[in-house]
Amino acid sequence: MRAKSARACGVAEKRTIAIIGLPNTGKSVIFNHLTGEYTVVANYAQTTVETKRTDCFMNGCRCEVIDTPGLHCLSIHAEEELAIRDLVFSERPDVIVQCIDACQFKQSLTLTCDLLELNIPMVIALNAIDESTRRGMWIDSTGLAQMLGVPVIETIATQGRGMAELRAAIAYAAKSPAPVRYGDTIENAIADLQDLLGEGVAHSRRIALLMCMGDPFVGNTVGPLVNEENAIKLKACVTELILRYRGDVATAITYRRNQWIDEIAEKTIRRQKVAPSQFSKTLGHLCRHPVFGVPILFMFLAATFFLVVHVAGFLEIALHGLLERPIIAFVSAVVPSGFLHDLLVGKDYGVLTLGLFNAVCTVLPILSVFFLAFGILEDIGYIPNLCVLTRRIFGKVGLKGRSVMSLMLGFGCKTMATLTTLGLPRKEKLIAVYLIAATIPCSAQMGLSMGLLGRYSFWAFLATYGMLIVIAAAAGALLNRLIPREDRSDLIQELPAMRLPNIKAVGIKTYYRLYWFLKEALPIFLVAALALFLMNKVGVLAALKVALRPVVEKWFGMPVDVVDAIVLCVARHEAAAGMLIRMADAGKLDVFQCMAAVLLTTIFVPCFANIVAMCKRVGIKTGVAMTLAMNASAFFIVGVFYWVLVFLRGVIS
């Protein structure tokens, strides 16, 4: 055992602890509990897209804890999981915490088997043990620990139970010999390969096995480790083995491993003969049902909408009365009218009015209510069910497989959703990235458009979002035509078990989202207000308005002041939405203009982080081209939408 992994370690040394597990097993929740930090958690796969690391003190020594995205097993066929394997191979963490969802215990054992072969001290966190008990399933964790030779800790991460034990167990993490023997022929080949790889190579057994299984990515790992001569020998060794097994080595290895998994599962899992009826299953079933699913979706939308309109509306009025008016009155009394007065609380572009109060009194109440409602939906695990419900619609526009899930994740955060498109076939990736950026409203956008259109009616909101769906379908169909046909990808998507929302977790998440919003966006609000103020004083704004007047007034049918909102939109969508809300309150916009404006702010200029994510996934050139196309189409579509509305009004009246 290396000195580093001994029970006590010096203060100077830092231990790395990697949390690894299947998607949606609660890795991030455990990460949050272990480190005291906060990363966003939700009840579905792919909430964490990129590894996150943080330093903390544990058991009296300094530790670096790494949170990873979901991983199914170490032999990889999908690009998105490669990064995690490389992390394990190259960094060689001192302790691995494997997070297992007790309800899906058997599915996790493949990964357990792979991780044990790495010969790294390991702890298993058997998470969601309350959920499995509720399903009439009992896992013998003591027996499991004896069989695997590593500590197994039962936890209920959402409630923070078992975290102290887990922390203690990390100090006692144990190595265990590789659990599965693959028969003489394969074992001999593995030994030969290990010899050829050399003494110093970490995880040589695992790498040898991956080579036997014909892993497409292992070449990159092995390449730099061996010299040319050995590389040829390695290849020969693998070829010989494949010949002996008539090409079916991978099957033989998988078969042996599956046998081991069945054996462990049989010995450790006890099931009740009669499974209790499950609320979660029924609810999940209804949400995916082709007939009941749609009204449920509609109901969730309506509930959120009315919450935003009424509760947030009340908060807004309260904040205006308590905060904005007294402060403005105070500043007006203290500062004599003039440049400084205009700069601070000027009627149009005051830094306080347009910056601070816009953020705190208009945007913040709407976002807080919406994030709370959306957090509940995330915690229930509702959103992935939409990917079943909308499967056919998206299938028509060329989005066949996993990309539907990416699109659904876009309702939370577009940037994260764009990042999850890694590993999709190129065509699907392009369509998905474009649709996410152009037509999916992220949670902040949706909340604010609810806030704006809530001033009129629910139907205005529905009509606008209906239009957005039409645009998405049209854009998807167009792209589907334009981009040449490619290999199909298929939908194989695990859905989370629905559960009742955990109010505390939702509260914490909402708090952090609002905190991040204030931390990131408030400075931008202030700077944007200042910039607008200066542009106004210098006269640039007036010139811009003159230049854009024909487009805005004639084509969009909006007052020329909307140009201010467009300028703000470039800085931050929320600022533009806040400004539009204020304009609507002042009676400068009617309902049609508001609807067109919501479309404009949704499609026009994706946020900066999203553009960066797009460039990362589809390349800088395509990313920039897409952004430009989106902006151009936004101008076109918004005009068309407005004129259709006007035409409809003419027909009706």
Add this chain to the structure above:
Amino acid sequence: MNMKQDEYLEALWRLHEQEKNSVEDLQTALNAPVERDVLDGLTSDRMAEYDGELRKVRLTEKGLAYALDLVRKHRLAERLLHDVLRVRGEGFESEACTFEHLVAPQVVEGICTLLGHPRECPHGLPIPEGECCRRSEQTISTSVVYLAQLEVGEVGQVAYIDCQDDAQLHRLNGLQFKPGVEVKLHQKYPAYVVECEGGIIAIDEWIAKRILLWKQRGRGVYEDGAVPHVPEKPARKRFWRRGRRYGTFTRE
């Protein structure tokens, strides 16, 4: 387990039948010199016990169970080839040998039932009894259907997955969706939703048409009324039925 080890296990089973246990007898049964490393492999897998000093070798309980399965497959295959397919002569033995490595346990039951639970192989050696013989089934009631042909709410056991794409098979295997596992179909439209080992998976129709299952007989009850190994599905509560009951109540 590789072919060679299987061969040894079969030979050891024959010795077990004849109540012999010396290495020399094994050599006769194999008709070839005994290789030490194969025996060591069996010992390390806890299939057999080998005593180097007395030169005795015998099967453990685990080995017996495994060998029973092998021998049963082999002798049933012989019967099938001999009686139904009328294979004779040279190819006969080797075909039977290949056969025993290919078929899944469920298929063996089907073949056994089809042949009418035979007691002896064409050479006159006894065929070990299987689960189906004990139940003495008269007809083969399991049949292979595509997942897409299953009705909503039905349970099936995955027979095999007809798929050329490695990545896809791999992904399904990672979700424990593999031959032998029991799955329940929850929904067919807009996408297929199946339950498998406690997880719920959404898959495309295209894939559902490539997964073959053995359908559970009826609601999991065997013909002779044996205890089903599928938990009885609780009766679905229908809310309108209750409404009707209240309706008659008020009318009275």
